[in-house]
Amino acid sequence: MCEAARVRRPWIATLGLLIACRKPATPHFGPRFFSGGGPVQCSKGIDRDHEWPHEALAGSLERARDRRIVLHTYGHAPTIRLDEYLADFDWAASHGVPMVTFRELAAGYHGPGWAFTIDDDEVDTWYGWRDLLRAHQVKVTFFVTRFERLTAQQKRELHELAADGHDIEAHGVAHENAVDFVTTHGLARYLEDEVRPSKAVLTADGYAPVAFAYPYGAHTAEIDRALLPEFALLRTTGGAWCLE
DSSP states (O other), X not given: OOGGGGOSSHHHHHHHHHHHSSOOOOOOOSOOOBOOSSSEEEEEEOSGGGOOOHHHHHHHHHHHHHHTOEEEEEEETTTSOGGGGHHHHHHHHHTTOOBOOHHHHHTXXXXXXXXXXXXXXXXXXXXXXXXXXXXXXXXXXXXEOSGGGSOXXXXXXXXXXXXXXXXXXXXXXXXXXXXXXXXXXXXXXXXXXXXXXXXXXXXXXTOOOOEEEOGGGOOOHHHHHHHTTTOSEEEEESSGGGOO
16 A cells, blocks of 8 residues: 555545556657658667667657657668567557658658668678568668679669668768768768769669768758758758657
8 A cells, every 4th residue: 555545634645645656657768750741850770779778669659650650760780680670560560550761751651650761881781681671571761871882792682672662762972971071171062072972873773862861960951951952851860850
């Protein structure tokens, strides 16, 4: 019995029971990373080193379902263990939270969803996930950097992933921090050296990129305005941009 139940006066006893016997509040896990309807989308890192509690992901998927919004997460290979998310993929599929690519978002997708994105250039690892992704009906957006360093075999693997329904998007030529680069070299150089060539090499290889993910999530409103004529959507991470 709660200590408050020993209070003699009935109204005080009732108040005491409400205070002392209530269930613990649901934990708050910080900012929620959902589509806000604008062209700059936020995403939450779910690599092991980001230490986002798994129950926060589960709660966010429920919220995406209930509020008919898209949850955004990003990760990297090999610091993400895909097998740790299989139960979440299956839960999402069976509870009306489909996996959504950035291409679908750019085309106007509305409703509940999970935009599961993977960054950088670990194409061999991504290709090794192919059977798991197929088995759990997961569509991933791969944001690719350093494309010109990929081997011919890796480029073939990337095309096979695209043929499976995964989305191939731009992540910069050399994975430069946009804010640092612009501070040192200027905005025009950032567009000419890092952004447009990243889009061009993908286009030349048969893709049609519609989104750009900022390396390290680094951006400013000025940089966003410069990139939006090039892409329908931009992806960043963390900070005030990602608060609902």
